[in-house]
Amino acid sequence: MTTTNSDERLPDAHIINELGFQTTRVGDELHGSAAVVPEMFVPGTTSIRTSILATWADIVAGYMVLDFLQPRVPVTLDLDIHVHEPLRELERVDAAGRLVKKGQSVAVIEIELTGADGRGIAAGVASFMAAPDPAMLMDPEMLRRRELPVQRGRLRVPFAERARCEIREPGVAVLAHGHDGLNASRSLNGGLIALAAEEAALSLAAGPTSLSVLALRYLRPVRTGPAVATATVGSGGLGKVEVRDSGDGGRLAVYAVTRTFPAAAGRGTQTAPAR
Numbered sequence: 001m002t003t004t005n006s007d008e009r010l011p012d013a014h015i016i017n018e019l020g021f022q023t024t025r026v027g028d029e030l031h032g033s034a035a036v037v038p039e040m041f042v043p044g045t046t047s048i049r050t051s052i053l054a055t056w057a058d059i060v061a062g063y064m065v066l067d068f069l070q071p072r073v074p075v076t077l078d079l080d081i082h083v084h085e086p087l088r089e090l091e092r093v094d095a096a097g098r099l100v101k102k103g104q105s106v107a108v109i110e111i112e113l114t115g116a117d118g119r120g121i122a123a124g125v126a127s128f129m130a131a132p133d134p135a136m137l138m139d140p141e142m143l144r145r146r147e148l149p150v151q152r153g154r155l156r157v158p159f160a161e162r163a164r165c166e167i168r169e170p171g172v173a174v175l176a177h178g179h180d181g182l183n184a185s186r187s188l189n190g191g192l193i194a195l196a197a198e199e200a201a202l203s204l205a206a207g208p209t210s211l212s213v214l215a216l217r218y219l220r221p222v223r224t225g226p227a228v229a230t231a232t233v234g235s236g237g238l239g240k241v242e243v244r245d246s247g248d249g250g251r252l253a254v255y256a257v258t259r260t261f262p263a264a265a266g267r268g269t270q271t272a273p274a275r
Contacts, residue, residue: 015163015181016189018153021056023063030064032056032095039155039162044208047087049159051198053113053122054081054214055191060097061109061126068099068107071137072130076190077106080215083122086261087210092116105130163192165199171232173199177225177247187221193229197241197256200231204239207263212237215257224248231258 021034034056040048058079065074093113100108111124155162164176175181175188175196183189198211224247233239237260244250 013180016055016059016191018155018162019052019055019159020152020154021059022152023060026096028099030060030097032060032097033092034152035092036090037155039158041158042202042208042210043158043160045086045210046089047210048090048093049195049198050081050083050122050211050214051191051194052159053083053093054079054124054194054216055189056093056095057081057097057111057113057124058126058191058194060095060111061124061128064097064099064109065107065126065128066138068102069105069128069130072105072134073136073138074107074128075131076218077127077129078215078217079124079126079190079194081122081124081213083210083212084120087121090115090121093121100125160195160199163195165192165196167199167203168228171200171204171230173197173203173229173231174246175225175227175229177222177227185221187223188225188227190216190218193218193222193227193243193254194256196227196229197231197243197254197258200229200241201233201239201256201258201260204231204233205237205260205263209237209260209263211258212261213257213259217255218253219255220245220251220253222248222253227253229256233258233260237261 021032023032040052095113097109097111100110106129108127113122115121166174168174173196181189181192222245227243228246229243231239231241239258241256243254245253
């Protein structure tokens with residue numbers, strides 16, 4: 001269980017800001033958009049990383065949920081992304097978030113991700129709850145600042161390299177705990193944890209491919225780090241990933257389910273940057 005990753009007080013040098021995602025209000029929805037650059041591709045393919053789609057979906061849902069749960073502090077419970085088909089040579093990804101359910105303590109947001117041509121590329125859903133401690137209230141300054149524009153950058157190196165996420169051995173990915181990867185609660189950003197889960201699962205694939213499913217259950221924040229993601233993958237590319245906070249006794253922080261596209265389907269026509 002992590003605090004929502006929608007805090008606009010992130011410094012300009014924050015890894016997530018370098019993904020170039022911009023958001024705007026459109027009626028009752030929240031929309032977002034970003035240009036796709038080769039550094040976002042899964043190595044060996046021209047498919048944008050599913051973990052980046054998850055990060056953008058989390059931003060949209062996180063911004064929206066602030067409206068519904070304030071003044072209580074929201075925490076992410078789960079985030080699922082389902083990709084329709086291997087994504088090749090996209091120029092831009094657009095996202096639209098809509099409220100599915102609002103209860104007294106839980107809100108559910110659906111996120112539709114489309115390409116520049118308006119064609120659907122992935123569907124997501126995220127749920128949030130108010131922090132169990134009713135005394136934890138959002139900073140009014142944070143609510144004010146989230147409406148202000150934030151300078152977004154461009155990813156200049158492959159996403160895993162920028163996040164300092166490394167494969168220790170097949171099935172095991174290690175994600176560094178640095179100031180440029182933290183959220184408002186000073187714990188690892190949920191989108192970066194999604195990257196670690198993705199890397200662990202893809203390291204066991206038979207060839208270059210991408211994830212068709214990335215379903216994350218946030219159980220506790222990674223406050224110390226590094227985060228260690230350990231994956232097992234069975235038949236049909238279905239995988240299970242456990243992400244643990246190695247600096248906090250190896251406690252389980254995130255449980256994820258993944259599925260890969262068949263390896264041949266994930267190959268693109270260009271050579272993507274190495275990890």
